[in-house]
Structures are given as structure tokens and as C-alpha cells.
Amino acid sequence: MTAVRPGRATRPRPRRTAQQYDPLGAMGSRPLVVVLGAGSVVWALLVSIFDRDVVGSPTLSALTVLLVAASAVVVFTASSPFRAPFPRWAFIAHVGLLGLASVASIAAQWGPDRSALNDFMSLLTATGIVMVASYRPWTDLTIGGLVLAAVNAVAWGAGAAEFPHEVPVAVAAFLAAAPTLVLTAAAAVFARTFAGLAERVQIRAGSYSVARAERDGIAASVQQDRSTILSRDVAPFFAELRTRDVITDADRARARAIADGIRASMVADADRTWFELAVRVDGGAAPLVDDPDGLIATLDTDQRTVVRTFVRAALRASTVDPAGFRTTVRRADAASGSASGPASGPASGPASPAGAPTPATPPARVEVVMELAVADSDIGIHRTFDPYFAVLRVTFPDLDVAVRPSALALRFSYDQH
Amino acid sequence: MLGIPTHLAPRVNAWSTVRAFHAGAVGSLVAAVITLVLYGLSEPGVQVVGTALAVVPMLAMIGVHVQFGTRLSAIAFLAVGGVCAWWFAVGVQQQVPTGWVTSYLMSLVVIPLILVGGAGAVPRRVVLWSFVGFLTGRLATWIAIAQDGAPPRPLILAWITLGFVVSLVLFTTRSTGRSERVQPELLRSAREEHVSAYRAGVEAEASAILHDTVLNHLGAIALAPDGPMDPHLAETVDADVAVLTGKGWLAPAARPRPGAAAETFGSMVDEHRALGLDVTVSGDTSALDRLDQRALSAIVRAVAQCLANVRKHAGTDAAEVSVFDDSASCTVMVVDDGRGFDEDATGADRMGLRGSVRDRIGRVGGDVQIWSSPGSGTSVMMTVPYVPVTGAVTVPAAADDRGAVR
Numbered sequence: 001m002t003a004v005r006p007g008r009a010t011r012p013r014p015r016r017t018a019q020q021y022d023p024l025g026a027m028g029s030r031p032l033v034v035v036l037g038a039g040s041v042v043w044a045l046l047v048s049i050f051d052r053d054v055v056g057s058p059t060l061s062a063l064t065v066l067l068v069a070a071s072a073v074v075v076f077t078a079s080s081p082f083r084a085p086f087p088r089w090a091f092i093a094h095v096g097l098l099g100l101a102s103v104a105s106i107a108a109q110w111g112p113d114r115s116a117l118n119d120f121m122s123l124l125t126a127t128g129i130v131m132v133a134s135y136r137p138w139t140d141l142t143i144g145g146l147v148l149a150a151v152n153a154v155a156w157g158a159g160a161a162e163f164p165h166e167v168p169v170a171v172a173a174f175l176a177a178a179p180t181l182v183l184t185a186a187a188a189v190f191a192r193t194f195a196g197l198a199e200r201v202q203i204r205a206g207s208y209s210v211a212r213a214e215r216d217g218i219a220a221s222v223q224q225d226r227s228t229i230l231s232r233d234v235a236p237f238f239a240e241l242r243t244r245d246v247i248t249d250a251d252r253a254r255a256r257a258i259a260d261g262i263r264a265s266m267v268a269d270a271d272r273t274w275f276e277l278a279v280r281v282d283g284g285a286a287p288l289v290d291d292p293d294g295l296i297a298t299l300d301t302d303q304r305t306v307v308r309t310f311v312r313a314a315l316r317a318s319t320v321d322p323a324g325f326r327t328t329v330r331r332a333d334a335a336s337g338s339a340s341g342p343a344s345g346p347a348s349g350p351a352s353p354a355g356a357p358t359p360a361t362p363p364a365r366v367e368v369v370m371e372l373a374v375a376d377s378d379i380g381i382h383r384t385f386d387p388y389f390a391v392l393r394v395t396f397p398d399l400d401v402a403v404r405p406s407a408l409a410l411r412f413s414y415d416q417h
Numbered sequence: 418m419l420g421i422p423t424h425l426a427p428r429v430n431a432w433s434t435v436r437a438f439h440a441g442a443v444g445s446l447v448a449a450v451i452t453l454v455l456y457g458l459s460e461p462g463v464q465v466v467g468t469a470l471a472v473v474p475m476l477a478m479i480g481v482h483v484q485f486g487t488r489l490s491a492i493a494f495l496a497v498g499g500v501c502a503w504w505f506a507v508g509v510q511q512q513v514p515t516g517w518v519t520s521y522l523m524s525l526v527v528i529p530l531i532l533v534g535g536a537g538a539v540p541r542r543v544v545l546w547s548f549v550g551f552l553t554g555r556l557a558t559w560i561a562i563a564q565d566g567a568p569p570r571p572l573i574l575a576w577i578t579l580g581f582v583v584s585l586v587l588f589t590t591r592s593t594g595r596s597e598r599v600q601p602e603l604l605r606s607a608r609e610e611h612v613s614a615y616r617a618g619v620e621a622e623a624s625a626i627l628h629d630t631v632l633n634h635l636g637a638i639a640l641a642p643d644g645p646m647d648p649h650l651a652e653t654v655d656a657d658v659a660v661l662t663g664k665g666w667l668a669p670a671a672r673p674r675p676g677a678a679a680e681t682f683g684s685m686v687d688e689h690r691a692l693g694l695d696v697t698v699s700g701d702t703s704a705l706d707r708l709d710q711r712a713l714s715a716i717v718r719a720v721a722q723c724l725a726n727v728r729k730h731a732g733t734d735a736a737e738v739s740v741f742d743d744s745a746s747c748t749v750m751v752v753d754d755g756r757g758f759d760e761d762a763t764g765a766d767r768m769g770l771r772g773s774v775r776d777r778i779g780r781v782g783g784d785v786q787i788w789s790s791p792g793s794g795t796s797v798m799m800t801v802p803y804v805p806v807t808g809a810v811t812v813p814a815a816a817d818d819r820g821a822v823r
Contacts, residue, residue: 018433022421024599025430032588123577130581133437166515168459171452175521178452179574182444190437197429201421218612222619226627234631235658242651247641259635266624266772274613301610309599309606387599 015137018191020085021198023390026134027081036131037072040124044068044101047120048108060108067101068124075131081390082401086135095144098128099151106155112163119176122152126179133187134194141191145184149177229265233258278308279315279325291329295366298416306395307368310388310410314372317384324373332365332413367413378403426600434585439483442529446472446479449505449525456513468508472526475501479533491533491546498530499553506561519567524574527554531578540586547582551575618780625773629722630657636729649692678705678713685717686738689724695735696724704742712781712801716749719785722773723751723797731755731795746783746802754794760787774799 019026048061071094077083078090102121109119125148129141136144157173167175237258241251275296276289289296299307315322374381381403393399396412421429450472453465478497482490505526509519530550554575562570634654641647646654679702686696705713720738727736733755741748760770770787774797778785783801 022426022429025421025426029430029588032585035584035588123574127581167518168456170455170459171518174448174452174455175518178448178525182441182448185444186437186441189440190433193436194429194433197432198421201425201429218616219619222616222623226623230631230658234635238634238654238658241638241646242655246644247638247646248643252639252641255635255638259632259639262627262632262635266628274610274617277613278609301607301614305603305606305610308610309602312606313599313602391599391603 015139016195016199017085017137018134018194018198019079020394021195021202023081023084023394024387026079026084027387027390029134030079030081033075033079033131036127037076040127041065041069041072044105044120044124056109056111057107060104064101064104064108064121067097067104068121071097071101071128075128075135079132079135081386081393082399084390084393085397086132088136088140091132091136091140091144094128094132095147098125099148102148102151103155106159110159110162112165119156122156122176123179125149125152126183129180129184129187133190136191137195138188138191141188142184145180145187149180149184152180153177229262233261274304275307275311275327278311279327288325289327289329291327293329293331295329295331295416296327296368298366299414303395303414306391310385310392311370313385313388314408317374319374319376319380319384321373321375324371326369326371328369330367331416332367364416365413366416367411370410372408374406374408377405381408421600438532438582439479442479442532443476445525445528445532446476449522452518452522452525453513463512465508465512468505468512471501471505471508475526475529479529482533494533495530495550495553498526498533498550499557502526502530502554502557503561506558507564510561510565510567520570520572521574523558523570524572524578527551527558527572527575528578530554531575531582543586544583547579551579621772621776621780625718625722625777628769628773629718629725633725675706676703678708679703681713682717682720682740685721686724689721689728692728693734694724694728697735697737698740699737700740701742702740704740704747707742707803708747708801709803712747712783712803715777715781715783716747716799716801719774719777719799720749720751722769726769727751727753727755727795730758745804746800748798748800750799751797752794757789757791757793757795759791760789 044065048058048065074090074094074097078086078094098121102125105119105121129145129148132144133141153173153176156176157169160167160169160172237254241247275291279289314320315325376384385408389399389401392410392412396414399410399412402409402411450469453469457463457465475494475498478494482494484490502523506523509522513519513522527550530553531547533550555572558570558572562568630653634650634657637650638646641650682702682705683698686698690696705716708716724736724738727733731753733753736751736753739750739752741750775785778799778801781801783799785800786798787795788798789795
């Protein structure tokens with residue numbers, strides 16, 4: 001998490017959810033959400049129609065079913081990989097809707113209830129918490145579950161007190177809350193255990209190291225590149241100079257020309273970003289990267305890894321034309337205004353790790369827009385890229401994906417590190 | 418963070434589910450006891466202690482199974498659990514013969530049998546054990562009900578739990594091929610990212626070395642007066658070409674002997690003295706010995722570049738180099754009282770300060786501060802931590818390597 005928001009390290013870190021630790025796993029288990037949500041609605045509907053102890057209010061029964069359906073829709077919508085991570089407001093809405101449904105179901109069959117079997121809401125509130133176990137931290141699950149258990153206990157307790165039967169009020173109230181309490185405990189333990197284990201086995205790009213043999217290979221390769229230039233241009237010039245006694249105007253001009261050439265190539269190398277290299281490696285054609293200030297270099301290692309994975313997958317997909325790949329990188333605050341002049345300074349680019357004393361300013365936001373031409377339908381685009389979107393979305397929570405037939409546009413931003 | 422490796426994800430999920438099942442099982446038994454206690458408190462005539470005690474061996478056996486987690490402990494749990502379920506059902510039949518509450522309570526003791534046996538990593542085994550647990554509990558409670566001649570109890574909650582376990586297995590162990598493909602790609606990218614950052618660091622260092630040597634000499638030749646080449650320049654040109662066209666100038670360095678750092682630093686300073694610069698060294702140069710080889714190379718080369726800048730641009734023939742040790746890092750300051758400069762006004766094509774000082778020190782996790790303005794001299798302060806910092810700097814200086822680069 002520090003990798004995503006290092007500038008806000010002083011704030012307490014929010015607990016991560018199973019979905020944030022394992023976006024692909026959460027995406028794979030989403031069918032359970034669909035099944036539980038749909039099952040809840042069907043069950044509520046069947047019980048409301050066919051298994052009524054008292055006639056009560058059919059309108060309130062219909063309202064109950066609608067509230068259950070609404071909560072299922074909230075969970076289904078918010079658990080989409082495109083909206084990850086599952087927001088807290090959605091969880092609060094889900095709990096609120098289930099709580100209201102619970103009250104409505106008791107009100108709908110207000111009367112001398114002889115059986116608990118048709119009081120389906122005590123079970124639906126329990127499964128409601130389990131449904132979101134992968135999407136919210138254990139603390140949220142616990143609080144939500146306790147709230148729903150309390151609502152159930154009060155609603156059932158009120159009914160039992162108003163229409164006394166063989167069951168003591170305290171027992172009726174507790175039994176209404178028990179399924180939710182038990183499944184809340186299970187869901188919270190799941191979320192907590194998952195987070196604890198995932199934290200230990202999490203893939204961290206920064207934890208990789210380049211092996212010694214590989215380091216030697218890289219050093220040898222870079223050295224070879226440089227030696228080639230030296231052997232071709234510099235060494236013959238120096239050798240020639242040493243054979244003569246005097247330095248002439250022609251020698252001075254040649255020295256200047258060689259130095260300018262080397263310097264220009266060094267400046268170009270230093271200004272080229274990792275992203276341009278990554279795109280070029282996978283692109284083939286001449287993809288366009290519009291990043292005048294080299295801001296893409298300010299992504300951290302994890303973020304770069306995720307973007308690199310998407311770029312490679314996109315450019316290598318058979319349906320994507322690399323020539324139709326466009327990336328624009330701009331400061332978010334300057335995106336609409338005129339560009340300020342940092343690019344003109346010699347050492348003011350983002351590549352400078354150690355700057356001259358400057359006043360501390362909050363990290364600037366950088367906005368990235370990627371556009372691709374994809375020869376596929378929107379369904380096909382989703383089929384190919386959804387898992388990548390899931391990972392990108394967890395890394396860049398404001399990721400916006402626009403899918404149209406034959407076109408894909410991604411927009412996200414991050415704090416400049 | 419980039420997710421969980423593909424081969425570990427099912428295990429993390431399975432183990433979390435196992436723990437959740439255990440929590441559900443214990444919670445279910447606790448709920449049964451609380452219900453009985455509430456019943457006993459609400460209706461003093463009802464004796465619940467004997468029935469509540471039936472839960473204790475089950476709880477103990479859950480503890481045993483959690484501890485050992487073998488097939489034998491699972492069988493033992495089912496056996497003890499079956500007996501306890503029968504014991505509990507007999508007590509409930511006699512003390513709480515209240516329609517749905519009786520069924521509810523019996524379900525609460527059958528649920529652990531479904532959950533605990535069924536906790537595991539292999540989906541088919543989970544379902545099988547859950548069925549066996551359910552049948553064990555159902556049989557035990559059926560015997561108790563039959564003994565009492567009571568009407569059959571549906572145990573709806575137990576059925577729902579069984580259905581839940583089966584659907585959980587069905588819908589959470591499915592992993593799409595597409596998702597499985599992405600995780601290895603992430604791993605590959607993480608590796609590429611690392612290699613690419615390392616290479617960028619090596620290339621930047623190579624550029625800086627090239628700048629300090631060949632470019633400097635070419636500049637000197639371009640400015641040289643008519644006539645024979647300066648003998649010292651000719652000597653260093655020969656030496657540098659021999660080194661740069663040879664092998665190993667970028668290879669990682671070997672660990673030097675103690676005291677070598679101060680000597681290396683001293684000979685670098687002497688070279689600049691030989692070129693006519695009056696360099697005063699103050700402070701404790703032995704602090705340089707505490708730096709790792711890569712940091713030492715960086716700081717020696719950076720100081721050399723600072724001194725070269727003084728000679729070429731400052732319009733003075735004197736400079737002071739001070740070395741400080743603040744226990745966590747080594748700080749070297751190069752001060753001159755020359756003409757000074759405005760860093761922002763330096764041309765973008767001038768690589769000296771950027772490549773040979775700032776980026777170079779940044780690559781070893783250090784920090785550079787420059788105070789200068791036209792007419793008031795220049796102070797360059799370079800601070801390098803003693804402990805190598807990995808991955809602490811931005812691209813192109815993001816090489817996360819501990820190896821020395823020369």
C-alpha cells in the first residue's frame with residue numbers, strides 16, 4: 001500500500017481486503033456472489049408467496065423482496081472488477097437495505113407467528129455478510145454483522161413480545177440473531193486469515209533481485225555497446241592525434257563534433273523512459289507515447305510492473321494493431337492549463353533523485369490515458385482484457401475503462417513519486 | 418503488491434475457508450449453549466445444564482482436530498460429535514419440546530459436523546466429508562427423536578449449511594484459464610522491470626564514466642592551443658582509451674582491503690592537485706572506509722567531477738573538500754569561492770552535474786544539495802548512507818542492486 005500512496009504514509013493505513021490482495025481470485029469467485037444474491041431473492045419471493053403464517057401485508061412482503069433484490073444488485077455491481085475495490089458505501093448500503101428488509105419482513109407478517117421457518121430474513125442477513133467476505137476487511141464485516149444481528153433480534157423480539165407463544169422473548173430474539181452472528185464470525189475469520197496469509201505470500205515486484213551472473217551479463221553488454229562507439233570514433237581519433245606533433249583547427253573541430261555526438265546520444269538515453277522502451281520492445285511498429293516531461297518514470301516498481309504487463313498483453317494480442325496504440329501522460333493539475341517549464345531545466349526532470357533544496361510540496365498527480373484500436377467486439381475485448389483490468393484497478397483505484405467496439409481507452413492517475 | 422502467486426492462491430483461499438469453517442462450527446455450538454442458557458433463565462423449570470454439557474466434548478474434539486488436522490482426528494471428531502449430537506438431541510427433546518426451536522437447536526449441533534469434517538483443500542473431499550458429517554448428525558438426532566417417539570424434525574438449518582458448503586466449493590474453486598494466465602505474466606513483468614531498472618542504472622553509470630573521461634578529454638582538445646598536445650592530457654587520454662576499450666570497466670568490483678578507501682580518495686585528490694588545483698582536505702577521510710564499494714566508487718567519482726568543474730568553470734584555483742561521519746551516513750562537501758552559477762540556467766545538454774554527480778549519488782541511495790549563485794562560490798554536499806539502499810531512487814537511477822558497478 002505504501003507503494004501506492006507513499007505521500008500519505010502518516011495516515012493510518014486502511015485494512016486491505018481479500019479482493020485487493022488477490023484481485024484475480026476475487027474475480028474468479030464472483031459467481032458465488034451471483035448465486036447467493038439470486039438465491040436470496042428467489043427464496044424471499046417463494047417464502048413470501050407460498051409460506052405465510054399470517055396474511056399480514058402483501059405490500060410489505062413485496063417491499064421486502066425488493067429490498068433484498070436491491071441489496072443483491074448493490075453487491076453485484078460493486079463487486080465488479082471494474083469497480084474494485086468494493087467501496088465502503090456499497091457495504092453500508094448493502095447492510096442498510098438488508099436491515100430494512102428484515103424489519104419489513106417482520107412487519108409484513110405481523111401476528112402470532114407459529115414457525116420461524118418463514119422468517120427468512122434472519123438467514124438472508126447471515127448470507128448477506130458471507131457474500132461480501134472477500135470484499136471488505138474483517139472489521140467492517142464484524143460491525144455490519146453485529147448491526148444486522150441486532151436489527152433481527154429487536155424485530156423478532158418485538159414480535160415475540162407482542163404475540164407471546166411458547167418461546168421466551170429472549171430466546172426468540174437470540175435465535176433471530178444467531179445465524180448472522182455465526183456467519184459473521186466465519187466471514188470475519190476468513191477475511192482476517194486471508195489478509196494475514198496473503199500479506200506473507202504477496203508478489204512484490206521490489207522483492208526480486210537480479211542474479212549476480214545476470215548483473216555481470218548486463219554490465220558486459222552495456223560495456224560492449226559503449227566500447228563499440230569508442231573503438232569506432234574516439235580511439236582512432238586519439239591514436240591519430242598521438243602520431244602527430246601538433247593539434248590543428250581540424251582536430252579541434254573533430255573533437256568538438258565527436259563530443260557533441262556522444263553527448264547528444266547520452267542525453268537522449270537519459271531522457272528515454274522505461275515505458276518507451278517497454279512499448280518499443282513489444283510494439284513492433286511505431287507506437288506513440290506522448291510524455292514530454294517523462295512523468296511515466298515516476299511510477300513505482302509495482303505500478304510499472306502492472307502497466308508493463310497490460311502493455312505487453314495489449315500489444316501482443318492478435319486483435320490489437322500496435323500502430324493504433326496511443327499513450328498520453330500529463331500532470332493532472334496542468335492537464336488543462338499551459339505547461340509549466342520544468343522540462344527546460346537541465347536537472348529538473350523526474351529522473352533527478354536528489355534535488356537542490358526546495359520547499360516541500362504535496363506529490364503532484366499524474367494522469368495517464370491509453371488508447372488502443374482493437375479489432376474485436378466489446379464483449380471480445382472484455383473477454384481478453386478483464387483479468388488485466390482487475391489487477392490495474394486494484395493498483396490504480398481510479399482506473400476508468402471505456403470499451404467500445406473496436407476501441408479501448410484506459411484512464412488512470414497516480415501520485416508522482 | 419501484485420496478487421498471490423497462482424500456485425499459492427488456492428491454498429491461501431482453502432486455509433482461510435478452513436479457519437472460517439472452524440469459526441462457524443464453534444460459533445454454532447456457542448449459539449446452542451447460549452440459547453439453552455436463555456431458555457433456562459427464562460423458564461426456571463427447564464433443566465438445560467445436562468444438555469449444554471453435551472457440547473463440551475464436541476468443542477474439545479474441534480480443538481483436537483484443529484491441532485492435528487489428520488483423517489484420523491476427523492473420524493474421531495465425527496464419532497465423538499455423533500454421540501454428542503445424540504446426547505444433545507435427547508436433552509433438547511425432553512427439555513425444550515418447542516416445535517421449531519427444537520429443530521433449530523438440533524441443527525446447531527449438526528452444523529459443526531458438516532463444517533469441521535468438510536474443511537480442507539480438495540473440493541471433492543470437502544463435499545464428501547460434509548455429507549458424511551451431515552449424515553452422522555442426522556442419524557444421531559433421528560435416533561434421539563425416534564427414542565422419544567417425537568415427530569420428525571426437519572433440521573432446515575443443517576440442510577442449508579450443507580447446501581452452502583457445496584455451493585462454496587462449486588463456485589469458489591473455479592478459476593478461469595484467463596486469470597491463471599495473467600499471474601505468471603505479472604511475475605515475468607516484475608522480473609523484467611527489475612532487470613530493466615538495473616540496466617538503466619548501469620547505462621547511466623557508463624554514461625557518467627564516459628562523460629568524466631572521454632568527453633572531458635575531447636573538450637580539452639577542442640580548447641587546446643595550437644602546438645603539441647599537453648603531456649599530461651596525452652597521458653590520461655592514452656590511459657582512458659586503454660581502459661574503456663578493454664574489458665571490465667563496468668564489472669562489479671571486489672571488496673577492497675581496509676584503508677583502501679582513503680587511499681583511493683587521496684589519489685583522486687592528488688590527480689587534481691597535479692592539474693593545478695589547490696585542494697584542501699579536512700575532516701575524517703577514514704569514514705569513507707565504512708562505505709560499501711559501490712557507494713565509495715560513486716562518491717569518489719562524483720567528488721572528482723566536482724573538482725573538475727571547479728578547475729574548468731569556477732575561475733579559481735582552490736577548493737576545499739570536507740568529509741564528515743554522522744554514524745548513519747558519510748557526507749562529503751566540495752566548496753569553492755569561485756564565480757558560482759545558476760543551476761537552472763545550465764544547458765540541458767550538460768551532463769556533468771546531472772549524470773556524474775546527482776544521478777550517480779542517487780543510484781547508491783544518496784542525496785546531493787547544491788548552494789550556488791553567480792558571484793558567490795559553490796558548495797556541493799553529497800550524503801551517502803553506509804547501509805546500501807535498494808530500489809530507493811527513481812528511474813533511470815532505479816537500479817536495485819547491491820553489486821558494485823565500476
